[in-house]
Amino acid sequence: MFKLRSVCFVFLGCIFVTGCSHPKWNQPVVAWSALAPARLTTIQAAYTTINTVDTQRQQQDLVASYPQQGFQPSTIKQFVADTDLQARTQAMQSLQKYAAILSVLGSGSKSGVPSTAAALGFPLAVPATKLSLTGPEQTALNNMIDAVAINIMDRKIDKQLPSIVEKADPVIQEFSDLVTKDINDFEMQAEADYQLELMQQNEFIKANQSQLSPSSLKTEISQLSIIEQQQQATQQQFEAAKAAAQQLGQEHHTLMLSMETKK
Amino acid sequence: MNLEEAKQSVDLALKNTTGAYWEANSVAEKSTLLEACKQLNSLKQQLLQQDISTNTESWANCAAAFQNQVLPAIVQLQNSLATSEKIYDNIKGLSNQLEQVASLAQFFGV
Numbered sequence: 001m002f003k004l005r006s007v008c009f010v011f012l013g014c015i016f017v018t019g020c021s022h023p024k025w026n027q028p029v030v031a032w033s034a035l036a037p038a039r040l041t042t043i044q045a046a047y048t049t050i051n052t053v054d055t056q057r058q059q060q061d062l063v064a065s066y067p068q069q070g071f072q073p074s075t076i077k078q079f080v081a082d083t084d085l086q087a088r089t090q091a092m093q094s095l096q097k098y099a100a101i102l103s104v105l106g107s108g109s110k111s112g113v114p115s116t117a118a119a120l121g122f123p124l125a126v127p128a129t130k131l132s133l134t135g136p137e138q139t140a141l142n143n144m145i146d147a148v149a150i151n152i153m154d155r156k157i158d159k160q161l162p163s164i165v166e167k168a169d170p171v172i173q174e175f176s177d178l179v180t181k182d183i184n185d186f187e188m189q190a191e192a193d194y195q196l197e198l199m200q201q202n203e204f205i206k207a208n209q210s211q212l213s214p215s216s217l218k219t220e221i222s223q224l225s226i227i228e229q230q231q232q233a234t235q236q237q238f239e240a241a242k243a244a245a246q247q248l249g250q251e252h253h254t255l256m257l258s259m260e261t262k263k
Numbered sequence: 264m265n266l267e268e269a270k271q272s273v274d275l276a277l278k279n280t281t282g283a284y285w286e287a288n289s290v291a292e293k294s295t296l297l298e299a300c301k302q303l304n305s306l307k308q309q310l311l312q313q314d315i316s317t318n319t320e321s322w323a324n325c326a327a328a329f330q331n332q333v334l335p336a337i338v339q340l341q342n343s344l345a346t347s348e349k350i351y352d353n354i355k356g357l358s359n360q361l362e363q364v365a366s367l368a369q370f371f372g373v
Contacts, residue, residue, distance in 0.1 A: 087322035094329030101337045149351035160340050168333040174325050185311045192304045195281045199297050
């Protein structure tokens with residue numbers, strides 16, 4: 001038992017020399033990386049929406065031009081081509097991976113619970129089968145081993161993470177600007193698509209109103225307000241995606257500045 | 264005229280033509296304005312797609328910066344922590360051995 005006590009003193013000494021572990025910026029890091037996936041989902045949805053809206057308008061064109069040109073589905077083209085989407089998807093996936101690792105690294109120690117090691121999937125306690133110790137001595141030894149290990153890992157994170165966040169910041173600002181540029185283009189295109197849909201629907205009603213039953217005519221007229229509602233919903237979705245991109249950028253920059261001041 | 268100015272100019276023309284369509288009374292006039300809108304939309308779509316394709320290079324650079332600079336740095340830190348885990352395991356192994364020695368010493372009354 002004398003040797004065990006000596007070991008305990010060595011561990012206590014280690015903690016004393018290295019100081020108590022307390023990651024200074026784990027809360028803002030975890031907060032940013034917790035919000036990032038939802039924001040990326042909102043942004044990704046905008047790319048799906050513009051292609052859906054534009055394809056829908058092209059399908060309506062096909063229907064309207066059927067009497068003159070016949071059915072030509074090969075004329076339908078995706079608004080954002082696959083080659084253009086690929087580069088954007090790669091950037092989004094990389095940002096997603098960065099946020100996921102940042103979330104794990106930022107989780108740090110909490111109320112004496114060694115959460116960094118837990119988040120990284122490390123074993124936290126010495127299994128009872130490995131040690132013949134029982135009771136308070138075993139608990140004390142395990143806690144001390146945990147404390148030293150967590151302290152070492154948190155100190156490494158504290159030392160290296162700010163420079164990584166600093167390196168990522170201009171890339172994330174660029175990401176945010178590029179998303180905004182794309183969505184500005186999407187807004188312009190979607191507005192024109194919906195207006196053309198409304199005009200074509202109006203033309204259909206005017207051309208066929210004398211032949212439509214009152215109930216069918218009502219359905220076709222109602223379609224005008226449905227298109228308008230879809231236009232508003234799409235507009236709101238694009239606004240949300242732009243806001244998400246701007247928040248991702250701004251909050252990451254704030255995070256970087258907070259890490260710099262706490263260095 | 265640069266691409267941005269061309270985009271804005273066509274957008275304005277399309278908005279004006281759309282407005283004229285809804286104000287027009289005759290069927291023939293509406294039909295002509297609708298065709299004009301389609302032509303303008305086609306032109307606008309080409310300009311917007313050109314803009315998107317131009318931005319693709321910046322997107323590729325952004326993805327490359329993530330993959331070549333940011334991700335390797337953060338993954339390296341993650342790997343470095345995995346090394347700390349090994350050290351942690353070694354400490355546990357050592358404490359186990361020390362305890363066994365202590366138990367033996369106690370058994371022999373040392």
